[in-house]
Amino acid sequence: MATNASRAVGVDIGGTGIKAGIVDLDAGELISDRVKVSTPKGAEPADVLEAVKEVLQTLEAPDDLPLGVAFPAIVKNGRTLSAANVSSSWIGFEAEKFFEHGLSRDIHFANDADVAGIAEVRYGAAKGINGLVILTTLGTGIGSAMIYDGVLIPNSELGHLQRAEHKKDAEGYAAYSAMERDELSWEKWAKRLQWYYDYVEFLFSPDLIVVGGGVSKHSEEFLPLLKLRAPIVPAKHRNNAGIIGAASLAVPVPEALPAVK
Incomplete structure (x- = not known):
């Protein structure tokens, strides 16, 4: 030990x-x-x-x-x-x-x-990655961490990106809690995630997107449904x-x- x-x-x-x-x-x-x-x-x-x-x-x-x-x-x-x-x-x-x-x-x-971003840059999916890595945690809300050349840019709050002419922000629409609340299938939830990650990718052009939170243990159910320019992978340490x-x-x-x- x-x-x-x-x-x-x-x-x-x-x-x-x-x-x-x-x-x-x-x-x-x-x-x-x-x-x-x-x-x-x-x-x-x-x-x-x-x-x-x-x-x-x-x-x-x-x-x-x-x-x-x-x-x-x-x-x-x-x-x-x-x-x-x-x-x-x-x-x-x-x-x-x-x-x-x-x-x-x-x-x-x-x-x-x-x-969570620090954990992934030191020990996980973002270790040794140059350029911009964006980690998102999908759970009650959507948390985010932005890491550029291994250095954290704190307090990015990308879960609160606004949806034009809608009352709910991004996390209200696309967090894992929204999937549970609205009783969505993986496929229907993935369509909401596609909107969200398209938006993030348009704004920031990341080199890698890492997905954490408890639902990341089921990443094979929804990540293959997403079509993005940047690679999108589950966090190595999942909900830990x-x-x-x-x-x-x-x-x-x-x-x-x-x-x-």
Whole structure:
């Protein structure tokens, strides 16, 4: 097993679930069971903090391990600036200080899709790729990470691209939750994804698109249905990318430093 110096804990807070695990930072792999609880209804700060305490207690990780926390919001200097799938109380909230005080320890705090991007650039499908890589996480919403020549461009929020003359934005129309809500087949959902990725490709001309989130474990059901100029591939770490990325940011690494401050 990895030594404490090469291990860290990652916590991935999502709109529907909160997951945590211990990560081997050399291999970029979980070396513990993945612990998960449901995100509290309403996702108010105090309730989310208690859920994070619960997953950490269940995980039984040593207290001396660095801790990284990923959150589904724009994050700048430890403050959350948006709240698409959590309580509006998080808007303008000093989230990093709140968690550090509540957990009685230092943490490293960042956007959930951004940390998934870090996991894929360090250990996964985007490793060694030059040019522009766009990672999207398909789940409750659509998260995104933009990585250029291995460096993260934080807080891209491409899930909120607007649809002309429609009330729902991109994630309201094409997220995995929209597929479940509207009871779509893989084929019908893929048509919505085709619109979304066509839009992203037109705006940014990426060299590679990586698809993460829980549904990526079923990537063979929908990725072959998409026709794009850029290659589109599933994230190597699937739904564990947030945990791995959050843990990797808990220990300073050169390519991550510009992305978190």
